[in-house]
Amino acid sequence: MTEEKRAGAPAGRSAPARSAGRALTPVTLGEVHAPKVERLRTGIGEFDRVLGGGVVPGSLVLIGGAPGIGKSTLTTAALANLAAAGRKVLYISGEESAAQVKLRAERLGPHALGVPIVADTDLDAVLATLEAERPDVCVVDSVQVLYDPALTGAPGSVSQVREVAGRLMRLAKERGIATLLVGHVTKEGSLAGPRVLEHLVDCVLSFEGERERTYRTLRALKNRFGSTNEVGVFEMHEEGLVEVEDASARFVTEATRAPGSVVLCAMEGSRPLLVEVQALVAPSEIVPPRRVANGVDRNRLALVLAVLARHGGFSLGSADVFVSVAGGVRVDEPGADLAIALALASASKGISIDVDKPLAAFGELGLTGELRHVAHADRRVAEARKFGLERIVHPGQRAGTLRQALAVLNGSTEKGAAAGGGTASAQAA
Numbered sequence: 001m002t003e004e005k006r007a008g009a010p011a012g013r014s015a016p017a018r019s020a021g022r023a024l025t026p027v028t029l030g031e032v033h034a035p036k037v038e039r040l041r042t043g044i045g046e047f048d049r050v051l052g053g054g055v056v057p058g059s060l061v062l063i064g065g066a067p068g069i070g071k072s073t074l075t076t077a078a079l080a081n082l083a084a085a086g087r088k089v090l091y092i093s094g095e096e097s098a099a100q101v102k103l104r105a106e107r108l109g110p111h112a113l114g115v116p117i118v119a120d121t122d123l124d125a126v127l128a129t130l131e132a133e134r135p136d137v138c139v140v141d142s143v144q145v146l147y148d149p150a151l152t153g154a155p156g157s158v159s160q161v162r163e164v165a166g167r168l169m170r171l172a173k174e175r176g177i178a179t180l181l182v183g184h185v186t187k188e189g190s191l192a193g194p195r196v197l198e199h200l201v202d203c204v205l206s207f208e209g210e211r212e213r214t215y216r217t218l219r220a221l222k223n224r225f226g227s228t229n230e231v232g233v234f235e236m237h238e239e240g241l242v243e244v245e246d247a248s249a250r251f252v253t254e255a256t257r258a259p260g261s262v263v264l265c266a267m268e269g270s271r272p273l274l275v276e277v278q279a280l281v282a283p284s285e286i287v288p289p290r291r292v293a294n295g296v297d298r299n300r301l302a303l304v305l306a307v308l309a310r311h312g313g314f315s316l317g318s319a320d321v322f323v324s325v326a327g328g329v330r331v332d333e334p335g336a337d338l339a340i341a342l343a344l345a346s347a348s349k350g351i352s353i354d355v356d357k358p359l360a361a362f363g364e365l366g367l368t369g370e371l372r373h374v375a376h377a378d379r380r381v382a383e384a385r386k387f388g389l390e391r392i393v394h395p396g397q398r399a400g401t402l403r404q405a406l407a408v409l410n411g412s413t414e415k416g417a418a419a420g421g422g423t424a425s426a427q428a429a
């Protein structure tokens, strides 16, 4: 519980509001004058795609992410491109001094050095600067360090963050300044700051990935101007964040083809993405045995294990089970079930499913052991074929249940049967 001081009501407002109101005239939506707004392209393809085609003028975008994930790098690079394209930009750094930001900008290339910066944490000064400069796009890094001296709370407290964001929003809408707010989220996503902002802003983007891994993903959790299904994949390099446009190609060539490895045809928004799902099954010395899931939901893993035991004949109750999506990617869709099940089965049998190309799979597992259809099957298959994966197991006429899909494992032991996709279950190309 924190005490919040109420700002004194301005003089004259204490009178009953009834007499002050002026009736408004409703108009039909068809009559509303809405000029066509041109989106501002940041020149970072993956970022623009996640935003729905670029930044909308006057919009407020919150970019949340764990410390050190690359929020400042991404926003600086975006401003650099916008400035190079002739837009007026401003970088407001509350966290780092101008000299520190310059060090980063030097890594990012010559355009980044053309970005104007102010380093301050006083909200009034920041608003006055924005009013005077009137940039097209500004970055506030971060929303938690700005503070309004009139409020009692410490910077980053709920009341401060709400006030800071509220006043920035008013200015952004009035002056048409697109504002990118950087916000911190702890590992548990528990920090009150950005959470209270989510209703206020137009877009909430989440920048995720593990710091030790190279791949980072940018996804929209809320977007008033575009789909929330889009995902951008980046890689952190010396010269900043580099877009990974053909992520599937990377993940497929990196796939190990060892027992326990299956390529999952996932959908990341409107885009199919091939990722490698790896499983390890090892005898356990502890009770209950370990269940470790990286990149997939733990509950999903538990469900797959239960269905495998009940309907697939693989009881892994006395084994430690590890499942991981390679490359630090997180897969959050039911379509991953079958690939996880096949990877687990292959790991527990110790046989590699593929002969010379990795096996691809997608499909949802039902609780009664049936395979359920998932969206965009044709696009997933097309993506797998594009990368030369010919053996694809997915729900269809030939594989209606998990048991039928698992027959692909038997096919691998008898290589002759598997060649040419002759197994009963594989929907081989």
Ligand SMILES: Nc1ncnc2c1ncn2[C@@H]1O[C@H](COP(=O)(O)OP(=O)(O)OP(=O)(O)O)[C@@H](O)[C@H]1O
Residues within 6 Å of the ligand: 065, 066, 067, 068, 069, 070, 071, 072, 073, 074, 095, 107, 184, 211, 236, 237, 238, 239
């Ligand atoms: N010389 C370098 N070469 C490669 N990567 C680097 C280099 N310097 C920094 N990085 C990467 O950049 C990351 C920091 O980026 P950035 O400062 O944009 O993160 P941030 O999300 O803004 O962090 P914070 O939460 O501290 O503001 C580091 O974690 C590191 O991965």
Ligand SMILES: [Mg+2]
Residues within 6 Å of the ligand: 071, 072, 073, 095, 141
């Ligand atoms: Mg930063």
